[in-house]
Amino acid sequence: MIPPSAPPPQTTKLRALDLAVAAGLTALLLLAVVNIFLNMSAAGIAPGYGFLVQEAGFDVSESLIPYQPDDTYGRVILTGLVNTIFLAGVCLVLSTAIGVAVGLTSVGPSPLGRVLALGYVELFRNLPKLLVLLVLYVVAVNGLPHVRQAVSLGPVFLSNRSVNFPVPELDATALIPMAVLCAGLLFCVLRSRSRWRKGIVADWKERCLQFAVVLGLPVLCIPVFAVHVGVSVPELKGFDFKGGGRISLQFAIIALTLGLYHGAQIAEVVRGGLQAIPAGQTEAARALGLKRWQVIRLVILPQVVRIVIPPMNNQYVNLIKNTSIAIAVGYSDLMSVTGTIINQTFKPFEMMLITMGLYLGLCTFLTTVLNRFHRRLTERETR
Amino acid sequence: MTGGAMNRLVPFFREAFATPLAGVLSLLACALTGVLAMGAFKWLVLTAVWPWQAAGACKDLAGFCWPFLIEKTRFILFGTYPYALHYRPALVCLILCVFAVVTCRHLVAAAPLLSARQLAASWIAVIVASFVLMGGGIFGLEPVDPVRWNGLPILLILSIVAVALAFPLGVFLSLARVQSSYPLLARFAAAYVEIARGVPMLTVLFVGIFVLPLMLPEGVGISPVLATLVALVFFHAAYFAEDVRGGLLGLPKGQDEAAKSLGMTYWQSTRLVVLPQALRRSLPSLVNSIIGAYKDTSLVVVVGIHDLTATARMSFGDPAWRDNAVEAYALVAIWFFVSCAFLSGIGRTLHRNTVS
Numbered sequence: 001m002i003p004p005s006a007p008p009p010q011t012t013k014l015r016a017l018d019l020a021v022a023a024g025l026t027a028l029l030l031l032a033v034v035n036i037f038l039n040m041s042a043a044g045i046a047p048g049y050g051f052l053v054q055e056a057g058f059d060v061s062e063s064l065i066p067y068q069p070d071d072t073y074g075r076v077i078l079t080g081l082v083n084t085i086f087l088a089g090v091c092l093v094l095s096t097a098i099g100v101a102v103g104l105t106s107v108g109p110s111p112l113g114r115v116l117a118l119g120y121v122e123l124f125r126n127l128p129k130l131l132v133l134l135v136l137y138v139v140a141v142n143g144l145p146h147v148r149q150a151v152s153l154g155p156v157f158l159s160n161r162s163v164n165f166p167v168p169e170l171d172a173t174a175l176i177p178m179a180v181l182c183a184g185l186l187f188c189v190l191r192s193r194s195r196w197r198k199g200i201v202a203d204w205k206e207r208c209l210q211f212a213v214v215l216g217l218p219v220l221c222i223p224v225f226a227v228h229v230g231v232s233v234p235e236l237k238g239f240d241f242k243g244g245g246r247i248s249l250q251f252a253i254i255a256l257t258l259g260l261y262h263g264a265q266i267a268e269v270v271r272g273g274l275q276a277i278p279a280g281q282t283e284a285a286r287a288l289g290l291k292r293w294q295v296i297r298l299v300i301l302p303q304v305v306r307i308v309i310p311p312m313n314n315q316y317v318n319l320i321k322n323t324s325i326a327i328a329v330g331y332s333d334l335m336s337v338t339g340t341i342i343n344q345t346f347k348p349f350e351m352m353l354i355t356m357g358l359y360l361g362l363c364t365f366l367t368t369v370l371n372r373f374h375r376r377l378t379e380r381e382t383r
Numbered sequence: 384m385t386g387g388a389m390n391r392l393v394p395f396f397r398e399a400f401a402t403p404l405a406g407v408l409s410l411l412a413c414a415l416t417g418v419l420a421m422g423a424f425k426w427l428v429l430t431a432v433w434p435w436q437a438a439g440a441c442k443d444l445a446g447f448c449w450p451f452l453i454e455k456t457r458f459i460l461f462g463t464y465p466y467a468l469h470y471r472p473a474l475v476c477l478i479l480c481v482f483a484v485v486t487c488r489h490l491v492a493a494a495p496l497l498s499a500r501q502l503a504a505s506w507i508a509v510i511v512a513s514f515v516l517m518g519g520g521i522f523g524l525e526p527v528d529p530v531r532w533n534g535l536p537i538l539l540i541l542s543i544v545a546v547a548l549a550f551p552l553g554v555f556l557s558l559a560r561v562q563s564s565y566p567l568l569a570r571f572a573a574a575y576v577e578i579a580r581g582v583p584m585l586t587v588l589f590v591g592i593f594v595l596p597l598m599l600p601e602g603v604g605i606s607p608v609l610a611t612l613v614a615l616v617f618f619h620a621a622y623f624a625e626d627v628r629g630g631l632l633g634l635p636k637g638q639d640e641a642a643k644s645l646g647m648t649y650w651q652s653t654r655l656v657v658l659p660q661a662l663r664r665s666l667p668s669l670v671n672s673i674i675g676a677y678k679d680t681s682l683v684v685v686v687g688i689h690d691l692t693a694t695a696r697m698s699f700g701d702p703a704w705r706d707n708a709v710e711a712y713a714l715v716a717i718w719f720f721v722s723c724a725f726l727s728g729i730g731r732t733l734h735r736n737t738v739s
Contacts, residue, residue, distance in 0.1 A: 017565070018564070018565040018566060018567045018568060019567065021565060021567065021568050022567035022568060022571060025568075025571055032598040035597065035598050035599060035600055035601075036594070036597045036598055038601065039596075039597045039599075039601060040597065042601060105408065105412075108404075108405070108408055109398070109401065109402055109404055109405035109408065110398075110399055110404075110405045110406075110408035110409040110412060111395055111398050111399050111409075112399050112408070112409045112412040112413060112416070113408040113409060113411070113412040115412075116412045116415060116416060122724075123720070125723070125727070126719065126720045126723035126724050126727065127678070127716055127719055127720060127723075128678040128679065128680075128681040128682075128692070128719055129678070130681045130682055130684065130692060131681060131692055131712060131715060131716055131719065134692065134696065134712060135708075135709065135712045135716070138708040138709065138712070139708075139709065142706065142708065317581075321581075321582065321583035321584070322583065323583075324583035324584075324585040324586070325585070325682065325685075327585065327685055328684065328685055335583065335585050335586070338586075338589070339589070342589070342593055348589070348590075348593030348594045348597065349594050349597065352586060352589055352590050352593070352594055355586055355589075356578075356582045356586050356590075359581065359582045359583055359586060360578060360581040360582055363581045363582075364581060
C-alpha cells in the first residue's frame with residue numbers, strides 16, 4: 001500500500017504576491033483619498049468633519065425629533081436617520097401584511113383570488129419602484145383636493161398635502177398604565193422563558209388567562225388612578241388642520257409604494273414557503289387527529305417560518321435600502337438630507353462616508369437580529 | 384360557448400364557491416376586479432380623447448389623452464437630443480435591444496447563433512458603436528453633448544452596458560473571494576461585496592456623481608453619464624459576484640480537484656471546468672439580479688440623468704399638458720413591463736433547464 005503523501009509545502013512566493021496585490025489595492029485607495037484632499041484644497045474647501053457642528057440653515061419636510069433650521073448639520077443627519085428608520089418600520093409592517101395576505105390568497109381555495117394575486121405580483125415585479133412612486137404621487141397630488149376641501153373618511157381627512165387622523169391625547173398620568181403593561185409583558189416573557197427551559201409548555205387556557213391579566217391590569221389602572229384619557233381630533237382651522245396626528249402626503253405615498261412593491265416580493269416568498277411543505281405533512285397531521293387549525297399552528301406554520309426567514313431577511317434589507325427613493329418626492333429621509341448637505345457644504349466624501357456607514361449599520365443590525373432569530377428556531381428544531 | 388371552454392369554466396366556478404371561505408374570497412376578488420375593470424374601461428374608452436380628436440379636448444376630460452402621446456412620444460423616447468439627429472439614438476436603441484435579445488436567446492437556445500467568444504467580441508463592438516453614435520465627433524457625425532443624451536437610449540446604455548461591464552468584474556470578484564491562495568485578496572473582495580450590498584444604490588450613484596470626480600487627478604474631468612456608468616458597474620458587480628459565488632460554492636469540490644490532477648493550471652481549470660458549470664448553476668439568480676439592475680437604472684433620475692422616467696416627467700412639465708402625467712408614465716410602464724416580462728420569461732426557462 002502506498003503511504004499517503006505529505007501535503008505540498010506552502011509556497012511563500014504566493015504569499016508575497018498576495019501581499020503585493022493587497023498593497024497595490026490599498027495604494028490605489030490611498031491615491032484616491034489623497035486626490036480628494038488635493039482637489040478639495042485646490043477648490044478652497046478644508047476637508048474634515050468640522051461642518052457637523054455648524055448651523056445647517058435649512059428646514060426639513062417633517063421631523064420626529066425637535067428640529068429648527070438653526071440646528072447643526074449633525075442634528076439634521078440625526079433627523080434624517082430617525083425619519084428613515086420610522087419610514088422603514090412602517091413599510092416593513094405594511095409590506096409584510098400585504099405580502100402575507102396576497103401570498104396566502106395565491107395558494108388559497110379561491111381560483112379567482114389566485115389569479116388576482118398572481119396578477120398583482122407580476123405587475124409589481126415588472127415595474128421599477130421609482131415609477132410606481134412617481135405615478136402614485138402624481139395621482140395623489142392631482143386627484144386629492146386641497147386641504148380646505150379635504151376628503152373625510154370618518155375622522156380621517158385626506159388632502160393633497162397630508163393625511164390627518166385622530167390620536168389619543170395623553171399626559172403624564174398615562175405613564176402609570178403603560179408602566180404596568182410593560183412590567184406585565186416583561187414578567188410574562190421571563191416566566192415563559194424560565195418555564196420553557198424546564199420543559200413546561202403553557203396550554204391554551206393558561207395563555208388566555210395570562211393575556212387577560214396583562215391587558216386587564218393597565219385598563220383597571222385607568223379609573224383607579226384617574227388617568228386622563230382623551231382623543232385629539234383634527235379640525236380645519238384657517239388654512240390647515242389643528243390637532244390630531246398628521247402624516248405628510250409624501251410619507252404616505254412612499255409607504256404605500258414600498259408596501260405594495262415589497263408586498264409583491266414578500267408574497268412570492270410566502271408562496272414559495274407554503275408550497276415547499278409537502279402535502280404529506282398536512283395529511284399525516286390530519287391522520288393523527290389534529291384539527292385543521294392545529295395542523296396550521298403546530299405543523300405548517302413552524303416549518304414555513306423557518307423556510308421563509310432567510311429570504312425575508314433579504315427583503316427587509318432591500319426595503320431599508322429602498323427607503324432612499326424617498327428623495328424623489330422630497331421626504332426628508334437620510335438620503336435626501338445628505339443630498340442637501342452635500343450641495344451646501346460641498347463635502348461629498350465626508351458626507352457619503354457617514355451616510356453609507358449609517359445605512360450599512362442599519363442593514364447589518366437587522367440581518368444580525370433576524371439571523372439570530374433563525375438560528376434559535378433551527379436550534380429548537382434539532383434539539 | 385364551445386364545449387371546451389365550458390369544460391374548463393364549470394370546475395373553475397365550482398372550485399371558486401366550494402367552501403364558504405373560498406366563496407367570500409372569490410366574491411371579494413370579483414368585486415375588486417370589477418372596480419378596477421370599470422375604472423380602466425371608463426378611463427381608456429368612455430372618457431378617452433381619441434387620436435383623431437383635437438388636442439384641446441383633453442383639457443376638461445379625465446380620460447386617456449391620445450393626442451398627448453402623439454405629440455410627446457418622440458420627446459419621451461429621445462428627450463432633448465437634436466431633433467434632426469433622432470435616427471442616431473433610435474439606431475442605438477435598436478442595436479442594443481437586438482444584441483440583448485440575441486444574448487438572451489444564446490442563454491436558452493439549444494443551438495446558439497454566435498459562439499461565446501463572438502458574443503463577447505460583438506458586445507465590445509456594440510458598446511463602442513453606441514457611444515460613437517450617441518456622442519458623434521468622428522466619422523463626420525455631428526458631436527452631441529452627453530447632457531442631451533436623454534430618454535430610452537440613455538436608459539438602455541446605462542442598464543445594458545453597465546450589466547455587460549459589471550458581469551466580468553463580478554465573476555472576477557467571486558473567484559477572488561472563493562480561492563484560498565491569496566487570502567488578503569479574498570478579504571478585499573469579500574469586504575467590497577458585503578459593503579456594496581449593504582448600501583442603497585442611490586448612495587453609490589451619489590459617490591459616482593460627487594466623489595468620483597474628486598478622486599481623479601487634477602485636470603481630469605468625467606461627464607455625469609460616464610460617472611454614473613462607472614458607479615453602476617461597480618454596484619451591480621457586487622450583486623453578480625454574490626450570484627456567481629453561489630454557483631461556485633454549489634459545485635462539488637471534486638471537479639476542481641480532478642482538473643488539477645489532470646495537470647491543469649488554475650486558470651485552465653477555472654476557465655474550462657469550474658466557471659462553465661458554476662455560471663450555468665447561477666444563471667437563474669443572475670437573471671433576477673439583471674432584472675433588478677435594469678429596473679433600478681431608473682433611479683439615475685435622482686442624480687440628474689434624464690432617462691425614460693425623467694423625460695416622461697419633463698413631457699408633462701409643459702403647461703399645456705400638465706394633466707397628462709399618467710399617460711406619460713403609462714408609456715414608460717408599458718415599456719418596462721414588456722421588457723421585464725421578457726427577461727422574466729428567459730429566467731423561468733433557465734430555471735426549468737437547470738432543474739431538469
